[in-house]
Amino acid sequence: MATALITGSARGIGAAVALRLAKDGYNIALNDISEAMFENNTIIDDIKALGVECEKYICDVSNFEQVEKTVKEIKERFGSIDVLVNNAGITRDGLMARMSEEQYDTVIAVNQKSVFNMCKFVGNIMMRQRSGRIINLASVAGVYGNPGQINYSASKGAIIAMTKTVAKELGSRGITCNAVAPGFIKTPMTDKLTDEQKNMMLGQIAMKRFGEVSDIAGVISFLASKDAGYVTGQVIEISGGIMM
Template sequence: MGLLSGKTALVTGAARGIGKALALRFAEEGANIAFTDLVIDENGEATRQEIEAKGVKCLAYASNAADFAETEEIVKKIHADFGQIDILVNNAGITKDGLMLRMSEAQWDAVINVNLKSAFNFIHACLPIMMRQRGGSIINMSSVVGVHGNAGQANYSASKAGMIALAKSVAQEMGSRGVRANSIAPGFIETAMTHQLPEDVRKDWMQKIPLRRGGQAEDVANVAVFLASDLSSYVTGQVIQVDGGMNM
């Protein structure tokens, strides 16, 4: 029996990257998986099949997470398809970096809507279900820049900081109903995006990390399993930094 056997997890933005790693790890622990992405293309279908091969039920849903009404309908459909939603991971996110002086309103709005408003949308839609079930675990995928800020990422940092405060507020509101809410703040994680960075930038990053290496998506997924499972039944309103000690 896996740590998440009998549970259903909803992971947003999970067709690739960290979201995909989370979904696969949850499936290995026995959770049925519903995941969303803006478009479910060949890569999304391949992800769905890879998750399903773990021996669990997996369905993929095309969804604009930043759209409130669309999110309400998608969550209703997922609940109808699975009968329950025990775990929600708000992972959908984008970056549109730029210095504050040069940042456009469109850059700001896009990142806040996709990263932060989407978390509000899905929490708002899932809370009534979790309240009726008298339990649930909400995990907001934040970032170390949401804790410490980062030059050139005012919009992204603000959205990720907002996700932390959102989780803390939900934790306070919903604790008596058995619903927990926490955040994960990854640091330098080895992904397709970070592999595109110049080598000197990568080396500079590594020198700032006490463990002297970048993290793997699986490192984040393992912490997510802990927060999603009953192992963390007395943990709520917390932020766990998965950053190799980069920001102590």
């Protein structure tokens, strides 16, 4: 049975993706930065109830050595890594004039360097397998920019460029690499917005609603499938028609 590794998957979009890929028949390797992320959380039981295997791996994906060790453990446990979803990400928002170096560097490390770390070590496994699917979580902020998010926008824009480069480097080995660029999705992150902020955002969206995590999971399911075998280097915007 094939295995999917999803980073930042204790909750939110990552958990929804893990559940969808489990429904598609993949064994699941969950990842998040701490045990606390899995507290009061049924994601592991929910996945196992679907008849597939599931293990959690605590790892700071911005840390090169930790990723190398964790990827090795996952390969030994499951025998292969067939799908990699780079979902882990954080925000540390603020206007550029007021943003600290720490705010900038932390977001770049977690959002961007983690993708390099994972693509490097999982990509090596996929090259030996001569098959694999890599799906990276970018953002509309990486396509259009967003005031107050120069760090987040920079990290997500870089992920788009990295996606295209990985697609070119690994394509001859039967590996595809694509990105999805979500817009405003209902998550704990958007729950923190004020009504005024939400209404302002909704005004920019053609469909006049926020997206659901299932909207993201469905597109990732397609990109991980055999049907997407000739799709690579692409960025699919999942935004309900923002900025058209």
